[in-house]
Amino acid sequence: MERLIGNAIVGQSGGPTAAINATLAGVIRAVIENSDKDGRVIEKLYGMRNGIEGLLNENIVDLTDIFADTSKIDTLENTPAAALGSCRKKLPRVGEDDTVFEKLIAIFKKYNIRYFFYIGGNDSMDTVAKLSKYLEGNDYEMRVIGVPKTIDNDLMGTDHTPGFGSAAKYIAVTMQEIIRDCSVYTVKAVTIVEIMGRDSGWLTAASAIGRVVNGVAPDLVYLPERAFDMDRFMDDVRAALEKHPNVVIAVSEGLRDADGRYVGEGTQSGAVDVFGHKYLSGTGKALELAVKEKIGCKVRSVELNISQRCASHLASKTDITESVRIGRAAVEAAIDGASCKMMVFERTSKESYVCEIGYADVSEIANKIRTVDERFINSEGNNVTDECAEYLLPLICGEVNAEYSKGLPKHIII
Amino acid sequence: MERLIGNAIVGQSGGPTAAINATLAGVIRAVIENSDKDGRVIEKLYGMRNGIEGLLNENIVDLTDIFADTSKIDTLENTPAAALGSCRKKLPRVGEDDTVFEKLIAIFKKYNIRYFFYIGGNDSMDTVAKLSKYLEGNDYEMRVIGVPKTIDNDLMGTDHTPGFGSAAKYIAVTMQEIIRDCSVYTVKAVTIVEIMGRDSGWLTAASAIGRVVNGVAPDLVYLPERAFDMDRFMDDVRAALEKHPNVVIAVSEGLRDADGRYVGEGTQSGAVDVFGHKYLSGTGKALELAVKEKIGCKVRSVELNISQRCASHLASKTDITESVRIGRAAVEAAIDGASCKMMVFERTSKESYVCEIGYADVSEIANKIRTVDERFINSEGNNVTDECAEYLLPLICGEVNAEYSKGLPKHIII
Numbered sequence: 001m002e003r004l005i006g007n008a009i010v011g012q013s014g015g016p017t018a019a020i021n022a023t024l025a026g027v028i029r030a031v032i033e034n035s036d037k038d039g040r041v042i043e044k045l046y047g048m049r050n051g052i053e054g055l056l057n058e059n060i061v062d063l064t065d066i067f068a069d070t071s072k073i074d075t076l077e078n079t080p081a082a083a084l085g086s087c088r089k090k091l092p093r094v095g096e097d098d099t100v101f102e103k104l105i106a107i108f109k110k111y112n113i114r115y116f117f118y119i120g121g122n123d124s125m126d127t128v129a130k131l132s133k134y135l136e137g138n139d140y141e142m143r144v145i146g147v148p149k150t151i152d153n154d155l156m157g158t159d160h161t162p163g164f165g166s167a168a169k170y171i172a173v174t175m176q177e178i179i180r181d182c183s184v185y186t187v188k189a190v191t192i193v194e195i196m197g198r199d200s201g202w203l204t205a206a207s208a209i210g211r212v213v214n215g216v217a218p219d220l221v222y223l224p225e226r227a228f229d230m231d232r233f234m235d236d237v238r239a240a241l242e243k244h245p246n247v248v249i250a251v252s253e254g255l256r257d258a259d260g261r262y263v264g265e266g267t268q269s270g271a272v273d274v275f276g277h278k279y280l281s282g283t284g285k286a287l288e289l290a291v292k293e294k295i296g297c298k299v300r301s302v303e304l305n306i307s308q309r310c311a312s313h314l315a316s317k318t319d320i321t322e323s324v325r326i327g328r329a330a331v332e333a334a335i336d337g338a339s340c341k342m343m344v345f346e347r348t349s350k351e352s353y354v355c356e357i358g359y360a361d362v363s364e365i366a367n368k369i370r371t372v373d374e375r376f377i378n379s380e381g382n383n384v385t386d387e388c389a390e391y392l393l394p395l396i397c398g399e400v401n402a403e404y405s406k407g408l409p410k411h412i413i414i
Numbered sequence: 415m416e417r418l419i420g421n422a423i424v425g426q427s428g429g430p431t432a433a434i435n436a437t438l439a440g441v442i443r444a445v446i447e448n449s450d451k452d453g454r455v456i457e458k459l460y461g462m463r464n465g466i467e468g469l470l471n472e473n474i475v476d477l478t479d480i481f482a483d484t485s486k487i488d489t490l491e492n493t494p495a496a497a498l499g500s501c502r503k504k505l506p507r508v509g510e511d512d513t514v515f516e517k518l519i520a521i522f523k524k525y526n527i528r529y530f531f532y533i534g535g536n537d538s539m540d541t542v543a544k545l546s547k548y549l550e551g552n553d554y555e556m557r558v559i560g561v562p563k564t565i566d567n568d569l570m571g572t573d574h575t576p577g578f579g580s581a582a583k584y585i586a587v588t589m590q591e592i593i594r595d596c597s598v599y600t601v602k603a604v605t606i607v608e609i610m611g612r613d614s615g616w617l618t619a620a621s622a623i624g625r626v627v628n629g630v631a632p633d634l635v636y637l638p639e640r641a642f643d644m645d646r647f648m649d650d651v652r653a654a655l656e657k658h659p660n661v662v663i664a665v666s667e668g669l670r671d672a673d674g675r676y677v678g679e680g681t682q683s684g685a686v687d688v689f690g691h692k693y694l695s696g697t698g699k700a701l702e703l704a705v706k707e708k709i710g711c712k713v714r715s716v717e718l719n720i721s722q723r724c725a726s727h728l729a730s731k732t733d734i735t736e737s738v739r740i741g742r743a744a745v746e747a748a749i750d751g752a753s754c755k756m757m758v759f760e761r762t763s764k765e766s767y768v769c770e771i772g773y774a775d776v777s778e779i780a781n782k783i784r785t786v787d788e789r790f791i792n793s794e795g796n797n798v799t800d801e802c803a804e805y806l807l808p809l810i811c812g813e814v815n816a817e818y819s820k821g822l823p824k825h826i827i828i
Contacts (some may be wrong), residue, residue, distance in 0.1 A: 008467070172822060184496045305717070311591055
């Protein structure tokens, strides 16, 4: 592969996570240190403000300059949310309206940008795939790499996604604390914890990790991979209340019945986001009201909400370390000639946890959803298997030593 | 004061906190180590399971035995919720129905209990006050001490309450993370964060601590100490949206209008707890719907919920240390002859933070509510003052080094 000398640009897109800045930090570190046998390949690293949307307005910053003091990169690694800002812009299909792509190419030429890194989820990989496709029929040489990020863990082609481990740790730890909190009274009570995950139940499954660590886990766990049946649910809750008074249930926000109707639909707005995804909220609340009506015991619902994706104070060390590594690897792969790829994790050992980094064709990944494996859900569809908990456990291991000043964590604002 | 030799009992009551076990740990440590010039005073320490309710059923455990391995006490200090279980039982007024008190005295005699420690909030101090009052007209000699605990910080006679600092730290840190999360998009959006606090706004005020640390704090803060006016609120939100697109607002669950009507009343159940307190939820949700209707921008509400009181992984070191100290001090005060008292914190320096421990008559404290000082709320009633943030700041300082095993915090179950 020929050497491609020029500048690079990196952007963040989609919902923020506790680890997306760690990946940005990995990209920055790799660019600062990059060289091959003939010397420096990438000169400058630009950052798009608010992803592709900001880039179209030439709203870019010079990250090589901002992070000349490399101690700032440590703080970046533990700063939640997208430090460069994010967007939810969807590019048109190639051939449909190419003015957007022409505008982008003009900007790339202006800044001599030869490397394009885009850190994001499913919709961001769509952007990477479209830009890659447009470049195929264009003579501007640029290497385009997608770096995955999503707390939902729902991207194809990768063992797991950067950002998932930290969200999973937040959920698993919070669940331990909620179960302790629920244990103090003797009155029969049901606590329903609603967890993020529109189409895949990975995050909800993480609530059960404690079962294989210390035996403390929710009594019941419902994932969107299985059709939700209200009568069976009530039977499950009644049976659990027979065993002990403090029943804790984890439910995914995306639960649907056999007809595809969201459980939370009755209590939600019905609004959709720019990609046409239904905006959900209220699955826990809907089930709380149902239990109150049908069983009549004390019941409450708790929505873990956005802390699931931004609680960097409780990030998984494994996740943060891997997120930095995958950012670095993206730069190295691009320098070596890779393009139109998404970086992926591969678990290469069954005995102990070993995670290697590779890449796959982004066109095979974008716009697909990876759901929880069948073998990870029990036959009753009301919990996950021990095998599932064991599989998830390595991803939440290790604690970060976040820097604090006067009681608050230090974040970087760029 | 004469030496009173015998056994002790300790109970936990009311809503759990991240620090109530630290106070229990302090009581246990002091009993294990206790002695005066003539030797051991307290022989055994019993624990009531589920507070006074369990005690009435003689549901007690031998804590001296359980914690003979003192390394367990370290784990107890970082275990959230009430390890002994809790209750919400209210004793009858003295003279109204004394059979309950007679039953208690019989149990005290049976186990030779001469020291009674009760860790709890407002309602628990009512129990301490009534038991103290009954003992005045009875010849059974026993020393009764209340040790405060409440995340709400609403007890009279003490600078602050054990448990508040950890809840405040959880809120202050989470608010930093939520503000980062909200900052990523350019679309005008309002995020309303609902914080616990039925009658006092201390916890909601804690959301603003960041302002005097790093300048990052909610744009608007509404406490229940001021009557809530929907029109003024909308004006405030519109003005904030003029300044920047990502408006973050902290609201107390207990917000009421000038007629005393809860803001969340429309969306709540109207249920009351055993003490007749209205069960609230939905203040944030009610305001979310109002902003959507009146302003029409993107808006969401986040309820921080029970993690506020059980997130021991993010406890304040200052709070945990003080909670242990006040548990110890209760035992020492009782050995020295104190009874019918509640232990209190006193801030003894204006220059730097110094917290000393004393006690006050419990009869003057029970059933009263300490609200946020007038000088801590701005004149518009839509934020707290810098003086308030400075006052709260020392209480959230320091981080605990919680023990983790396989990615999860270690808790003790007794």
